[in-house]
Amino acid sequence: MSETKPAPPSDFSGEPPQQPPGTLSAMQIKPDHGEESYRGSGRLAGKKAVITGGDSGIGRAVAIAYAREGADVLIAYLSEDSDARDTARLVEEAGRQAVLVSGDLADRAHCEKLIARAVDAFGHIDVLVNNAAYQMTHETVEEITDEEWTRTFDINITAMFRLVKAALPHMKAGGSIINTSSINSDMPRPTLLPYATTKGAIANFTAGLAQLLGDRGIRVNAVAPGPIWTPLIPSTMPPDHVEKFGKNSPLGRAGQPAEVAPAYVLLASDEASYMSGALIPVTGGKPIL
Numbered sequence: 001m002s003e004t005k006p007a008p009p010s011d012f013s014g015e016p017p018q019q020p021p022g023t024l025s026a027m028q029i030k031p032d033h034g035e036e037s038y039r040g041s042g043r044l045a046g047k048k049a050v051i052t053g054g055d056s057g058i059g060r061a062v063a064i065a066y067a068r069e070g071a072d073v074l075i076a077y078l079s080e081d082s083d084a085r086d087t088a089r090l091v092e093e094a095g096r097q098a099v100l101v102s103g104d105l106a107d108r109a110h111c112e113k114l115i116a117r118a119v120d121a122f123g124h125i126d127v128l129v130n131n132a133a134y135q136m137t138h139e140t141v142e143e144i145t146d147e148e149w150t151r152t153f154d155i156n157i158t159a160m161f162r163l164v165k166a167a168l169p170h171m172k173a174g175g176s177i178i179n180t181s182s183i184n185s186d187m188p189r190p191t192l193l194p195y196a197t198t199k200g201a202i203a204n205f206t207a208g209l210a211q212l213l214g215d216r217g218i219r220v221n222a223v224a225p226g227p228i229w230t231p232l233i234p235s236t237m238p239p240d241h242v243e244k245f246g247k248n249s250p251l252g253r254a255g256q257p258a259e260v261a262p263a264y265v266l267l268a269s270d271e272a273s274y275m276s277g278a279l280i281p282v283t284g285g286k287p288i289l
Contacts, residue, residue: 008032008229008253009254010252011243012229012233012244012254013243015029017235017239018234018235019235020134020232021078021231022233023056024060024080027231031230031231032257032259033056033060033257033261034064034065035064038068038258040068040094042070043069044268045070046071047070047071047127047268048118048122049066050076050114050115050127050128052130052132053077053131053132053133053180054076054131055083055084058131058225058230058257059132060087060257061258061260062265063087063098064087064090065261065262065264066127066264066265066268067092067094067098069265070096072097072122073091073096073097073098074098074099074114074118075087075100076103076114077101077102078104078105078132079102081102083231084102097121097122099121101113101117104155105154105163106151111159111166115170116166119170124171125167125171126174127178127268128164128167128176129178129180130163130179130180133155133180133232135192135195135232136194136236137191137241138193144193149194153194153201156199156201157201157205160179161205172217172218173217173218175219176220176272177209177219178220178222178268179202179220180222181202181203181222181279182196182199182202182224182225183227183281183288184200185200185279186200186224186288188200202222203222203224203279206279220276221267221275221277221278222280223260223263224280224282225255226246226249226255227249227255227284228255246284249283249284250284250285251284251285253284254284255282259282263280263282266280267280
């Protein structure tokens with residue numbers, strides 16, 4: 001008889017605010033990344049993957065799942081060294097190689113360095129997961145500075161373009177590029193205007209790139225998460241938003257990173273050999289049209 005998993009939390013009241021980008025260690029209500037629950041079955045055996053934003057949240061859950069499915073993983077992150085080391089430990093405990101690379105994806109040179117490090121470690125790249133993102137909450141347009149608008153685009157979408165360009169010479173037919181979009185690509189939250197705008201751009205980038213790379217046999221897809229509980233939430237949203245985070249979804253709660261990771265596993269696997277140009281919603285029931 002299978003065990004019944006405890007219900008995920010639906011109330012985040014009392015969660016202490018953080019400075020962005022936020023860390024797991026400072027969270028009172030810890031996200032579930034699948035540390036105890038994810039069981040692999042060799043679906044990614046021998047693959048080499050790069051995951052940006054891999055230190056925590058969705059990126060950590062994907063790193064854990066990929067390693068337990070048999071992939072070696074490069075974990076790219078900004079500066080959250082402790083979180084990144086914990087993620088690397090979980091990858092290594094699964095018997096796979098973990099490579100850590102810190103730095104700012106807004107810097108073109110760093111994007112190129114990151115891919116070069118992956119090639120040095122693995123020899124080639126099978127899967128590129130463009131997951132890192134930046135967001136801040138603003139109640140008015142006037143609060144958004146030119147600098148923040150530009151930085152949001154540099155991290156959320158321009159870095160994807162740069163990483164893809166750098167990675168393509170090291171990818172072959174059967175490779176997979178997976179971009180993290182958002183429910184905001186279809187239902188933009190006005191207080192996340194720069195972030196939501198980039199998420200719409202990512203959906204379009206994915207659809208166009210899938211067509212450009214089809215003749216190379218490289219698939220390109222996106223995952224569109226809804227409200228997922230990660231350090232980004234208490235570090236970029238006001239407390240009243242955090243308290244009710246995810247309660248407006250049809251399932252009545254926020255999702256956990258472990259509940260998103262299986263979509264990334266499918267898209268990286270050979271089982272998805274005819275899936276390209278797709279936007280996979282993981283939204284707790286809210287439709288994406």
